[in-house]
Amino acid sequence: MNRIATANSYSTVLSHLMQAQVQQHEANTQVSSQKNASDLKGYARQAETLLATRSIQTKVEGYLAQGDVLTSKLEAQDQALTQVADSVQSARQAIAEAIATGRGEALMGEVSAWFSSATDSLNARFGGRYLFSGGQVDTPATGASQITDLTAAPAIADLFNNDGLTPVSQLDESTTIETGFLASDVATSTFDVFRQMQAYVEANGDFTGQLTAAQETFLQGMLDDFDTARASVTDYAARNGLIQNRVDKTLAAQEDRKAMLEGMVGAITDADMPAAITRLEQAQVAVQASAQVFNMLKQSSLLDILR
Numbered sequence: 001m002n003r004i005a006t007a008n009s010y011s012t013v014l015s016h017l018m019q020a021q022v023q024q025h026e027a028n029t030q031v032s033s034q035k036n037a038s039d040l041k042g043y044a045r046q047a048e049t050l051l052a053t054r055s056i057q058t059k060v061e062g063y064l065a066q067g068d069v070l071t072s073k074l075e076a077q078d079q080a081l082t083q084v085a086d087s088v089q090s091a092r093q094a095i096a097e098a099i100a101t102g103r104g105e106a107l108m109g110e111v112s113a114w115f116s117s118a119t120d121s122l123n124a125r126f127g128g129r130y131l132f133s134g135g136q137v138d139t140p141a142t143g144a145s146q147i148t149d150l151t152a153a154p155a156i157a158d159l160f161n162n163d164g165l166t167p168v169s170q171l172d173e174s175t176t177i178e179t180g181f182l183a184s185d186v187a188t189s190t191f192d193v194f195r196q197m198q199a200y201v202e203a204n205g206d207f208t209g210q211l212t213a214a215q216e217t218f219l220q221g222m223l224d225d226f227d228t229a230r231a232s233v234t235d236y237a238a239r240n241g242l243i244q245n246r247v248d249k250t251l252a253a254q255e256d257r258k259a260m261l262e263g264m265v266g267a268i269t270d271a272d273m274p275a276a277i278t279r280l281e282q283a284q285v286a287v288q289a290s291a292q293v294f295n296m297l298k299q300s301s302l303l304d305i306l307r
Contacts, residue, residue: 057261060254063172067251070169070179073126074244080124080131081186081237085230087118088190092226095219104207104215108197112147115194119144122183132183135165141183150195151202159191160184171250179243186236189229196222 091114098104122132122141129137144150144159153159160183167180200218201207207215 053261053264057258059173060258060261063170064251064254064258066169067171067247067254069127070247071244071251073131074179074240074247076124076126077131077180077240078237078244080121081181081233081240083121084118084187084190085233085237087114087121088193088226088230088233090114090117091194092223092230095222095226098207098211099216099219099223102211102216103209104211104219105209107207108147108201111194111197115147115150116145118187118190118194122187132162132181132186134162134167134180134182136161136163142187144191147194147198150191151198156188156191156195157184160187171247172254175250177243177246179247181236181240186233189232193222193225193229196225 091111094107094110094114098107119142124131130139130141132141133139139161141162142159143161144153149159150156162182162184164182166178166182168176169179170176204214211219
């Protein structure tokens with residue numbers, strides 16, 4: 001004998017309704033987040049690949065962040081080195097003008113001012129750290145601030161506070177390069193020519209009024225020395241430019257690498273939006289259909305069947 005009962009029907013319809021609601025929720029989550037899952041469990045076998053790719057992504061983003069800071073530092077170095085070279089050139093120009101006019105009363109005042117400008121540039125800082133002090137980043141690269149400091153020191157080397165540690169930066173996993181310079185390397189020739197000027201004045205008296213033949217001969221000889229000093233500083237500025245170019249190329253490569261990794265991660269995590277929308281619509285229809293059947297069962301009665 002067959003029994004007339006609605007318990008099994010209720011259970012089946014309710015199960016279908018709950019399943020449809022879960023599918024609707026999952027599809028709705030994918031559509032709203034545009035991601036296939038909200039955690040690694042949702043990616044199953046691809047979770048390990050996703051973790052490894054994201055680890056590489058983190059490294060690349062770190063190199064890019066370091067590269068941005070390094071780019072700014074190199075720009076600051078370029079500006080400082082250019083200013084040192086310009087100071088040397090301006091002092092030379094003052095000497096050339098004194099020779100041309102035959103008068104030198106204001107010469108040492110100008111030369112002294114340009115020396116102070118050069119030392120200010122050598123003591124340039126970036127991020128609160130001195131650029132040309134090597135590892136002594138909290139110490140000014142040179143303690144000389146006036147041209148008289150040059151002849152007061154036993155030797156030019158005593159005027160520099162930097163150590164021998166040249167700044168080094170890592171551009172990527174396999175590339176490490178020197179990205180800084182030491183004040184003693186950059187400015188020894190510069191300090192030497194300014195020291196010669198001060199030593200001559202201390203030994204022979206200042207340039208006042210009309211230049212003597214001896215003074216003119218001395219100054220004429222100093223022109224080539226100032227040219228050599230400026231060329232030395234300019235060479236360091238050019239080397240800094242080469243480093244900037246290399247850093248720029250490395251950063252461009254890292255940007256390409258970042259885009260590739262984002263594509264790899266996106267291929268795993270990004271939802272197929274047309275398919276996700278279709279699944280959502282199908283789930284909504286399934287929920288509505290299951291709900292209607294459930295309501296129909298609730299309204300049905302054994303008396304209706306016996307009539």
